[in-house]
Amino acid sequence: MVQANLHQLLKVSKQLREDVVRSLASAGSGHLGASLGLADIFTVLYWQVLHHRPLQPGWSERDRLILSIGHAAPVLYAALANSGYFPREELLTLRKLGSRLQGHPGRDHGLPGLELSAGSLGQGLSVAVGLALAAKIDRAPWRVFSIHGDGELQEGSIWEAAMSAAHHKLNNLIALVDRNDCQIDGRTSEVMGLEPLRAKWESFGWRVLECDGNDIAQLVETFEVAEHGDVKPTVIIARTLMGYGVKSIQDDYRWHGKAPSPTEAEKFLDELHAHYLSLQNGTVQE
Numbered sequence: 001m002v003q004a005n006l007h008q009l010l011k012v013s014k015q016l017r018e019d020v021v022r023s024l025a026s027a028g029s030g031h032l033g034a035s036l037g038l039a040d041i042f043t044v045l046y047w048q049v050l051h052h053r054p055l056q057p058g059w060s061e062r063d064r065l066i067l068s069i070g071h072a073a074p075v076l077y078a079a080l081a082n083s084g085y086f087p088r089e090e091l092l093t094l095r096k097l098g099s100r101l102q103g104h105p106g107r108d109h110g111l112p113g114l115e116l117s118a119g120s121l122g123q124g125l126s127v128a129v130g131l132a133l134a135a136k137i138d139r140a141p142w143r144v145f146s147i148h149g150d151g152e153l154q155e156g157s158i159w160e161a162a163m164s165a166a167h168h169k170l171n172n173l174i175a176l177v178d179r180n181d182c183q184i185d186g187r188t189s190e191v192m193g194l195e196p197l198r199a200k201w202e203s204f205g206w207r208v209l210e211c212d213g214n215d216i217a218q219l220v221e222t223f224e225v226a227e228h229g230d231v232k233p234t235v236i237i238a239r240t241l242m243g244y245g246v247k248s249i250q251d252d253y254r255w256h257g258k259a260p261s262p263t264e265a266e267k268f269l270d271e272l273h274a275h276y277l278s279l280q281n282g283t284v285q286e
């Protein structure tokens with residue numbers, strides 16, 4: 001991909017991560033791990049892939065983004081604010097009484113750009129299937145993207161929805177699995193193993209793509225493939241690290257649902273800065 005574009009997307013993903021850390025520190029609670037791990041994916045979606053109009057959030061032909069893991073709301077809010085749906089300052093109202101930015105997204109709070117009230121795991125794929133089917137029936141051009149945790153795939157309802165998507169040949173549906181091998185209680189492989197994950201999706205009738213979900217260039221290429229040509233629904237298994245970008249908490253499931261203290265937030269922002277410097281210099285250390 002063009003270097004200038006990559007540079008710009010890296011800048012955005014850094015901004016999203018910084019906003020996530022600041023908003024969680026301000027809230028004093030919330031889910032840091034997945035929000036940081038998903039920042040590159042949200043960058044590529046909102047700045048490269050989605051057809052959307054931040055100043056016209058109800059545009060009928062917009063692509064629909066379903067965040068099935070509602071607890072990763074902070075990164076969705078950061079992406080919406082930085083895209084222009086609402087002022088960035090509002091990110092600091094996260095989880096405050098009366099805020100439009102609740103700990104789990106709620107459409108009845110009036111935040112523009114939200115497609116789904118979410119939090120109860122395993123439900124988003126069914127909603128995405130319903131939307132994609134509606135678009136097919138209406139012969140509408142918009143697509144549906146849904147984001148899932150790997151721990152979330154332990155929910156049976158995911159596989160009912162997966163079966164249904166293939167049956168209806170929903171090639172306008174692209175699901176993404178945040179494959180970090182972490183969930184609230186530990187390693188996903190120890191709590192309830194998912195492998196062979198690729199074969200599971202394939203056996204349910206899906207096209208499967210895999211990539212490094214913390215590599216922006218790979219994500220751009222993978223979404224380009226996903227957007228074009230197949231009769232099947234597509235799932236992207238994106239390998240990520242929980243907490244990516246903040247080295248001291250990376251790949252540590254204990255940060256699934258924890259917020260940094262003000263002192264920790266300062267340290268994490270420094271670590272983010274160092275991470276992006278090393279990315280720029282091509283010397284990133286995982």
Ligand SMILES: [Mg+2]
Nearest residue numbers: 149150151182
């Ligand atoms: Mg996970």
